[in-house]
Amino acid sequence: MPNSFTPQTAGDLNYLKSLNRSTILSTVRRSPGLSRADIALETGLTKATVGSVVQTLVERGWLREGELHARGGGRPGRALYLDGERHYMLGAEVGVKGLRLVACNLVGEILASSHQEAPPADPVSTATRLAKLLNQLREAPAIAGRRCLGLGVAVPGPVSPTAPILSLAPNLGWIDVDFLALLREEPDLPDGVWLLDNEANAAAFGEFYFFEGMPPESLAYISADIGIGCGVVSGEHFPVVPRGYQGLVGEIGHTVIQPGGALCHCGNRGCAETLVSGWALRESLGLDIDDSLSASVQARAGEADVQALIQRAGEALGLLMLNLHHTLNPSMLILGGSLMWLKGPLIEPALAYFEAHQNDLLRQSQSVPIKIIEDSTFTAARGAAAQVMARAAIEV
Amino acid sequence: MPNSFTPQTAGDLNYLKSLNRSTILSTVRRSPGLSRADIALETGLTKATVGSVVQTLVERGWLREGELHARGGGRPGRALYLDGERHYMLGAEVGVKGLRLVACNLVGEILASSHQEAPPADPVSTATRLAKLLNQLREAPAIAGRRCLGLGVAVPGPVSPTAPILSLAPNLGWIDVDFLALLREEPDLPDGVWLLDNEANAAAFGEFYFFEGMPPESLAYISADIGIGCGVVSGEHFPVVPRGYQGLVGEIGHTVIQPGGALCHCGNRGCAETLVSGWALRESLGLDIDDSLSASVQARAGEADVQALIQRAGEALGLLMLNLHHTLNPSMLILGGSLMWLKGPLIEPALAYFEAHQNDLLRQSQSVPIKIIEDSTFTAARGAAAQVMARAAIEV
């Protein structure tokens, strides 16, 4: 499974060492500023072990020592943080409307980014185009002198769970593309970990991995764009993105929520995507793929049928959120994707529907936090970079 | 997390030893008859390690040596199997219509079973009733001389992911019941691992853990009974059942598939359970909870509206299966629960709907195997026993 790491079988002691290293790393990532003693307490490792592991991590540029913090009497502990200065990861998204790239550091800060709004053509030329942009990005002064950990690429379609291959991208017209292989043909790209993943999965992973504050137990990221996808993540020290048998985990855009409803481009009727998606809304408004949906909607905001259309789309989104809750039951929901540019008229009906239809099962327990990412231009690209970091961390 | 084990952080070397022990155990469980050398090859451990671990496992009655098998030249390997003679696990299901109990061995064979068809009253008296039945079961001759690994209890409602507490069983009228605590008050029950889980989760786990032949990567078990639930399992050596934030993973009966449809007992409209469930079908046919659904349906099989009702229910089930595929995308689907007694008239429309609505995403990849359990009387109880074994195995 080239796209995931689950430490499930032992082997040698190296395994244990690497396990401890990444456990400590993830402990600091989840709560920056812990001291060696804190880490020992939290992980169950001894102070001595933590001390020696931290030393190597500091030497290799993954951790840095921070300020002292005194707590009552006794020698104050030395705060530890992920070192944001010595490494970077490249993340890219091949989106339906263009290419987006970021370089970010171990803390998830974007050091440099670029985007080029022009739909990808065929896979080969897109690889060439992306390679050029990547090499331009690597010239950025903020990156100078850092080591590159690798490159993650997010794509708009399911990726095979057994190999890093994009199996189908309906909105690009690509089928079974080994995009990383194409990229490898390009000159001057950096070594390191190379990963390919679905755009929603990558975004979900990034939001979880670089979560500000203590991350939830699990998280679902709904990507509302041309189509509707969803990525799921959970796992304390080793966040895992379930992919499923055919890489279709979270393809909620094609769950049927209106039997006998409108015809979807997938061939079925009543898919969620026929009610809420960039594709369906553009269709209903008579727009082209290149037209700005939010601009058009804003321009026609006064028209009753446009209002009703967006309202219905919002309610369908709320229903999807509810169904997701009764199926995957994540600890947190994040809404992202270009549809978020529609703002209140779409989002408010969605939230209202979600709130109004909490049933007995949900009502009695703590309600689920919902976060909305208004501008998710680089969310997937940064998420792909996060996946690179997670993989590199276990090989430190 | 008393209900799950995920080996994620290291600690000491004991951890590693136990990890290797249960890895080897699960390797033999998944492919019975392997030799020590085979295991070494498959797990990546050395022959020496495998040899010593296998020795302790044989001594402790978890593995037994079988026949020799010669493959070409060279010394023949000694086949290894799980030892079905020295241990047993107790599994029980507190169902809406009665109590079901099994004692089974490490291979998943049911050594003894009993069921008592009378709806559970309040939690306390039910615990007393179950305890009596358990102690009766333990007198069975097939169990004599074996060590009991523990007791697993399956219940018809979501279990809190943080504590072994049944949060809500709408069909029993129970709320926040600590059923294991009640059981512990009863005399003479055996020690060992005690677990509580949702009935669909337990069934899913059991079907996965005791799968005949090589188990799929992941599996979803749809429990079609008074309500509709679903359990999911995946994980090679350490199968994991995701529970979610509030224990609602797989509560697909309350996903909405017909907005504005019939009123569900949960308060919402158009839940799947309003179309396909023992509850809704009895309602439509004017039956009591105690009436046999399958008998009534068979008696009225000639009536057109009954036929249509069952047909619609089957189609709703097929739609649920399809939506599940676009959300959790398991490698295998298993259908169980008392609704399966309705046989062809329900199942055929479900399978037909599922087949007919495979969309582009599904069509190009290998289709998903579907297994139907006609008689799932003891499936959940045996699954609960399987969970006990899995837990006990990591502490061997």
Place this chain on the structure above:
DNA sequence: AAGGTTAGTAAAACCTATTAACTAAGTTGA
């Protein structure tokens, strides 16, 4: 300034898997 408290380090002991060499037990073929 002495005593108390917590943080972190150093060296030895310990434990487990590996390595490498061995024995065991079958098949093949002259």
Place this chain on the structure above:
DNA sequence: TCAACTTAGTTAATAGGTTTTACTAACCTT
């Protein structure tokens, strides 16, 4: 029939990691 070969499994020494234990460091309280 027997030597050569091949694969299975065991044994003893080694290596590599974590822990234990004892220590030093550094700050606060009185």
